[in-house]
Amino acid sequence: MLLPKQHVIKASLVLSAAALAMSLTACKSSGNGANQNFVLNGAGSTFVYPVMSHWAQSYNDLHNNVQINYQSIGSGGGVQQVKNGTVDFGASDYALTDAQLAGMKPVLQVPETAGPVCITYNLPGLAKPLQLSSDAITGIFLGKITTWHDPILVKDNPGINLPNSKIVVAHRTDGSGTTAAFTTYLSAVSPEWKSKVGQGGAVNWPAGVGAKGSEGVTEQVRQFPGGIGYVELTYAQQNKLPIASVRNLAGNYVQPSTASTTAAIAAFSDQLSKDPRSPIVNPPASAAQAYPISILTFLLIPKDGTDQAKRTALKGFVQYIIGDGQATAGQLNYAPLPDGVKQYDQQTLNQMTVNGQPIP
Structure with a gap:
């Protein structure tokens, strides 16, 4: 559909x-x-x-x-x-x-x-999907990584000719469960994010432009070259926007998908059987094919x-x-x-x- x-x-x-x-x-x-x-x-x-x-x-x-x-x-x-x-x-x-x-x-x-929160971006001409480590993602959304040719991004994407252009961050302005999931992940992988911003459905974003709903974030990314944002996967696909692979604790860059989300769920099966409210972000290294923002x-x-x-x-x-x-x-x-x-x-x-x- x-x-x-x-x-x-x-x-x-x-x-x-x-x-x-x-x-x-x-x-x-x-x-x-x-x-x-x-x-x-x-x-x-x-x-x-x-x-x-x-x-x-x-x-x-x-x-x-x-x-x-x-x-x-x-x-x-x-x-x-x-x-x-x-x-x-x-x-x-x-x-x-x-x-x-x-x-x-x-x-x-x-x-x-269950589903993945994907990182979508507007960088026409890349030879393959952008790869992002947790350091890259937190650096971008903290406002510390401001250009696409930053050394951390270059390291994540060997052999890819990244443009030396400005990054335009898009984030949610409304109370959002997608934001809660995304900031839970950022807090799990970055002590700096956890102490400066924290997690929740609405946070004080250090950088970027705001939009209402996944629809609004998708539109912001689509309109601005160099844009990047976080949305549910279908929104990116229906707008023909590319989707980044995210590095998990096993060291693998994984695309968001049904299979990689299922792998993340499986990694937390014991916790979920006791309390389904348990987050399933940043699964352990044993879950080699798990997408880390699910x-x-x-x-x-x-x-x-x-x-x-x-x-x-x-x-x-x-x-x-x-x-x-x-x-x-x-x-x-x-x-x-x-x-x-x-x-x-x-x-x-x-x-x-x-x-x-x-x-x-």
């Missing part, structure tokens, strides 16, 4: 106010809802938008009385809308901590897929609700995502969840209630 053109992305799944009002009226429950039409509204992660769009359409094809509208507004926005109770579900590329959960009504966090993404679902038929429809959609939907994730550069995480998801999903009672 192709990602829509960027000027269309943000609005592509959002109902008009009138249509939304009509749909919500149709969703008022009575009985089990078998003959009702439902609109399930979600919001959050731009990282997961390509596969979420696919899941929404595929599920509607199977259940034409259920329409899923998902707003690609960033993980921070999705968390806030779940907290405010204005959506049926959210999506975030970072798991909420116990402290964050304590300030909200009970929320279930369900890992939905993340799990999460659905955020209110634990309880009042509309039995609509809550049942929501549970069915999530059941599809963690079940049959996993088989299609790889087509859009996302890694299917391992069995241990899927078992965790099922146990978590079974905790959904309506008016305090389990959903059949």
Whole structure:
């Protein structure tokens, strides 16, 4: 499935106010809802938008009385809308901590897929993909490496004629799970980054120009020669932007892909079986083919609700995502969840209630 053109992305799944009002009226429950039409509204992660769009359409094809509208507004926005109770579900590329959960009504966090945060750039004419070590990446985003002919970049790319031109860094300005994953990686590989900038969905960037959403970062990189930024892989591919290979702890320069993300997940299988909120960045040297900037993404679902038929429809959609939907994730550069995480998801999903009672 192709990602829509960027000027269309943000609005592509959002109902008009009138249509939304009509749909919500149709969703008022009575009985089990078998003959009702439902609109399930979600919001959050731009990282997961390509596969979420696919899941929404595929599920509607199977259940034409259920329409899923998902707003690609960033993980921070999705968390806030779940907290405010204005959506049926959210999506975030970072798991909420116990402290964050304590300030909200009970929320279930369900890992939905995994994928790589890729480094994309605008350097026409290179003979092969750019190679970047952790020193190069942190130096660029700290603002210490400012030209493409810097000695660290030359060392990473032997035999490649890098231009002696300015680097234009693009980063997110909104609350972003992609940023949280990327800065978690930078903090893991660079004590200087950890002490000066740290990690989180929003940080004070030392260098670069800001943009909203993965869509905005992709557009910044595409427009400016010498540009570099971090996005979900599909955004770069659909805009025909090249993707850097990143050096892992084994010393290998690895391209982001479904396979290299799966290798990163496997390297943390023990931790994930105990707590799927564990980060999967910078896997150990034993994971020779693992991509070092990989993340799990999460659905955020209110634990309880009042509309039995609509809550049942929501549970069915999530059941599809963690079940049959996993088989299609790889087509859009996302890694299917391992069995241990899927078992965790099922146990978590079974905790959904309506008016305090389990959903059949």
